Amino acid sequence: MPMRKDTAMRKVVERQTGVALWRQIADRIRLAISNGDYDAAGMVPPETVLAGEFGVNRHTVRSALAALAEEGLVRAVQGRGTMIERKERVSYPISKRTRFSQGLGRQVKEIGTRLLGHGELPANGEIAKALGIAPGDTVIELRTVSSGDGRPLSVSSSYYPAHRFPRMAEEFERLHSVTKAFAAHGLDDYVRASTEIVARHADAEELSMLKLSPGAIVLEAQSLNADLDGSPVEYSRTRFAADRMKLRIET
Amino acid sequence: MPMRKDTAMRKVVERQTGVALWRQIADRIRLAISNGDYDAAGMVPPETVLAGEFGVNRHTVRSALAALAEEGLVRAVQGRGTMIERKERVSYPISKRTRFSQGLGRQVKEIGTRLLGHGELPANGEIAKALGIAPGDTVIELRTVSSGDGRPLSVSSSYYPAHRFPRMAEEFERLHSVTKAFAAHGLDDYVRASTEIVARHADAEELSMLKLSPGAIVLEAQSLNADLDGSPVEYSRTRFAADRMKLRIET
DNA sequence: TACAGTTGTCTAGATCAATAGACATTTGAG
DNA sequence: CTCAAATGTCTATTGATCTAGACAACTGTA
The missing domain is CATH 3.40.1410.10 (Chorismate lyase-like)
Incomplete structure (x- = not known):
């Protein structure tokens, strides 16, 4: 039985499920942060990149990041990027x-x-x-x-x-x-x-x-x-x- | 310090949070079922009653119940009501x-x-x-x-x-x-x-x-x-x- | 059979979520 | 200073969610 490879270029979010896309994306980014996926840069990838990865509009990603900023998890700085403020559980x-x-x-x-x-x-x-x-x-x-x-x-x-x-x-x-x-x-x-x-x-x-x-x-x-x-x-x-x-x- | 009483007549669901009302309500009903709140009747309260409790339209409750039926948790029977099929974890x-x-x-x-x-x-x-x-x-x-x-x-x-x-x-x-x-x-x-x-x-x-x-x-x-x-x-x-x-x- | 109580279905309109595009503003590097 | 890269803001449009009301269909009881 061959190993199933997770090649997923496109990170999947599902529509019409009662959970808004921006909230699904916020959950995924929160998880990635706590997994340390973004530790190298200390910041979240640019909004346009995230929008590409999730296959959604940049505004949708912005809603997700706004929710995470509200939680105090990240902080966006115009011109620089969105920095990680806190990560550990x-x-x-x-x-x-x-x-x-x-x-x-x-x-x-x-x-x-x-x-x-x-x-x-x-x-x-x-x-x-x-x-x-x-x-x-x-x-x-x-x-x-x-x-x-x-x-x-x-x-x-x-x-x-x-x-x-x-x-x-x-x-x-x-x-x-x-x-x-x-x-x-x-x-x-x-x-x-x-x-x-x-x-x-x-x-x-x-x-x-x-x-x-x-x-x-x-x-x-x-x-x-x-x-x-x-x-x-x-x-x-x-x-x-x-x-x-x-x-x-x-x- | 007085005891806070949970008198909540109206069961609160929140709007504009990225989680659709029907999904919030489905989660609440699922929890109530596993808590045994409806064990006496063996069925969920009528849709109109639930709609009143949550302060939403009956159609919204119906969406929630449809999701629970999809999970196999309840089964609706026209004319009788919505019966609980399964509850324990x-x-x-x-x-x-x-x-x-x-x-x-x-x-x-x-x-x-x-x-x-x-x-x-x-x-x-x-x-x-x-x-x-x-x-x-x-x-x-x-x-x-x-x-x-x-x-x-x-x-x-x-x-x-x-x-x-x-x-x-x-x-x-x-x-x-x-x-x-x-x-x-x-x-x-x-x-x-x-x-x-x-x-x-x-x-x-x-x-x-x-x-x-x-x-x-x-x-x-x-x-x-x-x-x-x-x-x-x-x-x-x-x-x-x-x-x-x-x-x-x-x- | 009649009826009250319940779920099923349909239509129409209002509000929220998501897309699309354009452009402004800030930062850091060259 | 200039420019590329990033976030911030605005408008317009489409599709999903929620509300509202009306009525049909089914069940159990009297």
Whole structure:
């Protein structure tokens, strides 16, 4: 069986698919940037060249580049070209001992987690099953958004059994750390029991919280942390901006 | 800080974003189906109701439903309504001992892996770095597509150091199993050393191989397997159809 | 059979996306 | 300075998407 060669001179974009050509092209250029395809020059090829490669009008390419400039990924300078401002995805480690701030430390200078809101609510089926409690039992919800160097990276909803961690919200607000808030309840260590990962289009709330443009992708990690006896202590759904993050699984 | 309530009567879709309304709506309905929001009735709400919820014309909703019907997710019956045909995502386990067929066994009746092509090529920087060989050293590439119950689930490109596994392609064609092909080279056990996960829009080749519609999402897992001495034996990039799969991390 | 509720089809017009071409403006090199 | 190469701006036109309304066809129930 012969090897299929990717000779594709013309980079394919498809029409009449509900996704505008300029957006498909923006996605392709974003990918090429993060792959390092343009590292040699440090800039994107000229608009006329890109238009030729994709088989579209130059104006269509300009729409794509305008969208990328809006994201802060490139910056166009008249007379010179379109320069790459930023390229790497931040790598987020998932391991037995996953703590948010650690592991990102070397990649981002400034990490911030902001509490969006908190509340108590009866556990629905999904949450109750994960935490091993009865549906309707009270859980505490924390909603947070995390940023690196000023860019939002993830939004998260976390659930804690209220009977065991009654002051979770207050302690988190005081200490700005889940690990420390656990410690304030007498829990010194916990480990990741399971993680499920799904990718999908961002919904309207995620678009606005993560400052994404419609059609953008989120990586959703549904994770369960347990104490050393195996009893669940936290269930959370974290949605990462997929174009800014990759997940690294450490087994 | 008060809890933010999601009262959203009107489900928000955004205009002038390069993603057609019908496609945004299709994505939202697909998500609602996989969340089980419509399980009680087993069918999608009437077109007029959906049009009201999203604040669009009924024709726009019809375009969205037509796209979902094309995917085989729903089936419209005149006079009755639009029924849900399929909803679950297949869960793919990632652990120290990840083998493709296992773990999917209970979820899918019929698993097939088809060899698309193979070849020998000099390792590029990415592959050489992963496999711990010199750039330019020969690697064997296997390109496969895997299906469950007739639906394509993933496409994969795998790379093996040719000096150690010279007959990888032939053995895989004969045995239809990477694990058995390794065994034929005298390697009885191997473990997952690392996995990185990225989500992005599918490119044209992935769209056709996975039978996806443009704008669809792939989950790409870049994984490295090593023998028990820690020496890399396989580097692969597997792209999963994100709307059909979720990844389960087992730590 | 009658009817309410639903999907299917058609027409017409408004708005958005993409093409095409022309020319202005800026930059860097010779 | 001059020029080539690149981005910026404008106009006009075509095709795709979305809205609007009307009515046909089918299903299940009363």
